[in-house]
Amino acid sequence: MGTVLLVLSALAIAVVIAWLGITALRAASGPGPRGRVEPEDVEELDVYLVCGECGTELRITRLGELQVPRHCGEPMRLERRSREA
Numbered sequence: 001m002g003t004v005l006l007v008l009s010a011l012a013i014a015v016v017i018a019w020l021g022i023t024a025l026r027a028a029s030g031p032g033p034r035g036r037v038e039p040e041d042v043e044e045l046d047v048y049l050v051c052g053e054c055g056t057e058l059r060i061t062r063l064g065e066l067q068v069p070r071h072c073g074e075p076m077r078l079e080r081r082s083r084e085a
């Protein structure tokens, strides 16, 4: 029984990693012109808003209909970091 759970966990982690890669590629290919992000559940991830100018980081747990805030006159960058188990 425990082994089945382990395999399922490994599969889930693999899916999350693949999803992260796809999302990163999408983000790199072009940020939305309106500076908005799609509603997503990010409770399983560490997501930060990072200011490209001064490096200020804000950790957020839910994107929702979040409007990306500005810092130093520039929209902050969304950064996802997988949480180490």
Ligand SMILES: [Zn+2]
Pocket: 051, 052, 053, 054, 055, 056, 071, 072
């Ligand atoms: Zn700043």
